[in-house]
Amino acid sequence: MDTLQIQIKELEGKMNRLYQLVERIGERVETLSENKSPVPNAYSLSSFDQYQSQKNSEGKDAAYSLSHHKDILVDETSSNINSISGSERELSPEIQIRRLTAQLTAAYNRIAALEEQLLTYRIKS
Known part of the structure; x- marks a missing residue:
């Protein structure tokens, strides 16, 4: 493997760890907010849950909704998940x-x- 591929693998690993961290923080906030009144916020968990349930009720695949999260950049040329993996092979x-x-910054x-x-x-509290 050359150094660029190693860097890509390292960044992918960091992204995975960050998404897990975001999920844990979200769970903590949700636990705290169960006993408190909801705070209107652009990052409100209830609005995100409503968005997720709406997408899931429309029959969208979980991977599709994850790939279209506001913090995930998607290629303009890709129309579905299968083409994303193909287009990444074409990118330098x-x-x-x-x-x-x-994505890491986001x-x-x-x-x-x-x-x-x-x-x-x-x-x-």
Whole structure:
């Protein structure tokens, strides 16, 4: 493997760990919000749950809804998940690294927003 492929694999691993971290933080916020009144927020868990349930009720695949999350960048040329994997093979390693870095940055921003929301709930308690 050359260094670019190694960097891509490392970034993919970091992305997976970040998404797991975001899920855990989301669960903590949800646990805290069960006893509190909901706070209107662009990152409100209830609005995200409504969005997810709406997508699932429309018969969308779970992978489809995950790939169209606001923090995940999708190629403009790809119309479904199968073409995403094919289009990534056509992209140069530098572009893949840029895309993964952008996704990583978006995930960090999402984590920061969830942490702020968690702190807000803790301060109110």
